[in-house]
Amino acid sequence: MFTTRSVLLALAVASAAAPLALASAPPLRLVIVGGGDRPPAALARFVEWAGGKSARVLVLTWASGEPKESCEAIVAEMAPHGPGTTLCGPQATLDVKGKAAPLDAASRGLALEELSKATGVFFTGGDQARIMDVLADGELLAAVRRRHAQGVVFGGTSAGAAVMSLRMITGDGDWSVLDGDKVAVREGLGLVPGVIVDQHFVKRQRENRLFGLVLKHPEERGVGIDEDTALLVTNGRKAEVVGKGPVLLVDAKGNDRLVVTVVRSGQSFDLGKKP
Numbered sequence: 001m002f003t004t005r006s007v008l009l010a011l012a013v014a015s016a017a018a019p020l021a022l023a024s025a026p027p028l029r030l031v032i033v034g035g036g037d038r039p040p041a042a043l044a045r046f047v048e049w050a051g052g053k054s055a056r057v058l059v060l061t062w063a064s065g066e067p068k069e070s071c072e073a074i075v076a077e078m079a080p081h082g083p084g085t086t087l088c089g090p091q092a093t094l095d096v097k098g099k100a101a102p103l104d105a106a107s108r109g110l111a112l113e114e115l116s117k118a119t120g121v122f123f124t125g126g127d128q129a130r131i132m133d134v135l136a137d138g139e140l141l142a143a144v145r146r147r148h149a150q151g152v153v154f155g156g157t158s159a160g161a162a163v164m165s166l167r168m169i170t171g172d173g174d175w176s177v178l179d180g181d182k183v184a185v186r187e188g189l190g191l192v193p194g195v196i197v198d199q200h201f202v203k204r205q206r207e208n209r210l211f212g213l214v215l216k217h218p219e220e221r222g223v224g225i226d227e228d229t230a231l232l233v234t235n236g237r238k239a240e241v242v243g244k245g246p247v248l249l250v251d252a253k254g255n256d257r258l259v260v261t262v263v264r265s266g267q268s269f270d271l272g273k274k275p
Helices: 004-024 040-050 067-081 105-117 128-134 138-149 207-216
Strands: 029-033 056-060 085-088 120-123 153-157 167-173 183-187 195-199 221-225 229-234 238-243 247-252 258-263 268-270
Touching: 029 040, 040 056, 040 067, 040 120, 040 153, 040 229, 040 238, 056 067, 056 105, 067 085, 105 138, 120 138, 128 167, 128 183, 167 195, 167 207, 183 207, 195 207, 207 221, 207 247, 207 258, 221 229
Parallel strands: 029 153, 056 085, 056 120, 120 153, 195 221
Antiparallel strands: 029 229, 167 183, 221 247, 229 238, 238 268, 247 258
């Protein structure tokens, strides 16, 4: 069950382990795209981090209602950047309401095998809840998190961006009010600790839901990534913006004060350092 206590525990464990991880493990890298067009600079960095000509990229389409088309689009956009291999992972099965189910035995085995070989994993857009529905399979979820901890670069766009934070916005709720209780969330991957990621941020005017969540959870930092824009993150701290739009950082200062920082393309900052 996703609870505030589970979030705080996960963040505490991540923080305690960080010095050792940085000293003994490869860099932990994320390419988080806010939706819309994927910036070529973001995909180029993803392929570079995944190993360039030696890269083996696994595209996971579990969020998408059109998995074949979604995967083919990502594969085509990555091709100019020269990855060694790019392949589509096993598809999720959707019910009549569009809800995903955990993978069947054959698909599950293939997903685990491909995860074990991948040097880069990229989640397509769609509905982020479907990703976590597939990852209700605890072993598969553990494998995803383990591969990231082992230095495999992870990326995602739109829904694939939302799933990066532990407190994942599902897309449901009432966003006409400034109230974190009205924003539906569930457990996400938690690959970027201490952060709540929101996507399509400026384009779709999603300030209310992120502002409300940060006021409710002031220990976490809101990161709103606009369309056609990506945030490149190393070790949960070093962050760089690429693309056309901005990234907005949202920090709580007391019960009724927020500090909003606009970071534009080409600028870098420390994701873990609040104002």
